Amino acid sequence: MNFDSIGWAFDNTYSKLSNTFKEEVKPTPVHNPELVVLNDRLAQYLNLDFSKIKKDDLSQIFSGNSLPKGSLTLAQAYAGHQFGHFTILGDGRALMIGEHIDKNNNRYDIQFKGSGKTPYSRNADGRAALGPMLREYIISESMHHLGVPTTRSLAVVETGEDVIRESILKGAVLTRVASSHIRVGTFQYALISKNKNDLKTLFDYTLQRHYPNLKKSESSPVDLLKLVLKKQVNLICNWMRIGFVHGVMNTDNMTISGETIDYGPCAFMDKYDPGTVFSSIDSQGRYAYFNQPRVAKWNLERFAECLLPLINDDNEIAIPIATEILKEFPNIYKESWLKMMKQKLGLLGDEPKDEKLIIELLSWMHRNKADYTNTFCYLMGEYKKKNQIYNETQFTLWKKKWENRIKLNNISKAGSLKIMRKANPLVIPRNHLVEGALQYVNEMNDLSKVNELLKILQRPYEKVSTTSIYQSTPIPEENYVTYCGT
Ligand code: AMP
Ligand code: MG
Secondary structure, eight states: OOOGGGOOOBOOOGGGSOGGGEEEOOOOOOSSOEEEEEOHHHHHHTTOOOTTSOHHHHHHHHHTSSOOTTOOOEEEOOEEEETTEEEEOOOSSEEEEEEEEOTTOOEEEEEEESBOOOTTOTTSOSBEEHHHHHHHHHHHHHHHHTTOOBOEEEEEEEEEEEEESSSEEEEEEEEEEESOOOBHHHHHHHHTOSSTHHHHHHHHHHHHHHOGGGGGOTTHHHHHHHHHHHHHHHHHHHHHHHTEEOSOOOGGGOBSSOOBOOOSSOEEOSBOOTTOOOBTTOTTOTTOGGGHHHHHHHHHHHHHHHHHHHHOSSHHHHHHHHHHHHHTHHHHHHHHHHHHHHHHTTOOSOOTTHHHHHHHHHHHHHHHTOBHHHHHHHHTTOOOSOOGGGGOHHHHHHHHHHHHHHHTTSSOHHHHHHHHHHHSOSOOOOHHHHHHHHHHHHHHOOOHHHHHHHHHHTSTTSOOTTHHHHTOOOSSOOOOOBOSOO
């Protein structure tokens, strides 16, 4: 088979780092792979062309049975604080197959998830199930189209083999694309390495890969901390904007690039409740919706600890420098959050009562169990279903205040609406929609609902004929629960 027409252009730099950082390991072949979904648009974006490849061959490629020329498969080592507890981890069921370079010289990690055991698998099977891999495909692609930095999904293949969880499920491999998989946890791993050069090696590699402009700086570790902080603030504000709850913000699931990674127990909030938690194991609400900025800061503190030896040999000098930067997190976050919320409400300029106006709306939504996404759609005139909740007195009073505030914008109402439309999606991958689509796959082997959902989620800010169908909220109101280690 000649797959040269695909256009893979591998240049594998991570594999050149010391053995501390990875283990070379091949995917475990599977018996009967079958391609379920291939992301043609993403392939095109990556300058990859699969159009001349037969489906059987695609199944071999995306299951890891047939590795592309130039690939070098490895499992990455990392550590991480999981729910606050430090653990040595690593890719237990994922393998990087290589770094692909597109025509604009952008570098992407291509990674299989669910491709078999690695030296970091501990007692687990190294495999993944079809439902969760399709779910990651749908949600990560949706996040991309919602304008949120994220890893992406190129393909899902069924392995033809069972995986055993609470029940017997179909196995699958997801191909994930990321600007890199360097995590806070990778730095934590390097920090405790016996080889003292490892931390500096990883630091230099990270600068070269993500922030080459910092190489010239005399205080590059400090600048990296500042930059990663800003990236994370931007990321969390985006999550808050669309009602996304990541669900497992362990330090091994926080990237240095600022991309969302690891779509395990994540889910989107329907009715507004700042305490929203979906993950079955998050009983304390550590990763609840409103806690996400606080956890991001906590994770950045762990990242800062890794940078201390690079900031200064003397901790007494390094710690105050890092502390000073981290102290700024609440202010930087608050400013960014306010800016984002003002966009959601179409508010221009700064008025003293803006924050109060925002908080009043959020509090009303919380008290009245109003749907987060649809409330903003309603304000934009894009939620037309009859809903008595929006005739409620407190809401109409608030709306009057909001309309008066909009008048201070010095632009037309249409201008304000334009700002709102960029910040407020009309559709999100609501849990009941995603579950409904996956049910069709699991029970009837029917991908039509998944494909319809993927299609509408490609244009979440545009009104189309079916928009209102996807604005439906779960009935009856059930408590949606997600699971880790899927
Ligand atoms: P996650 O919660 O997905 O971030 O995973 C945490 C750690 O558990 C990572 O090191 C994963 O590689 C590992 N892991 C999760 N599921 C499996 C599995 N089925 N087999 C092996 N390792 C796994
Ligand atoms: Mg993870």
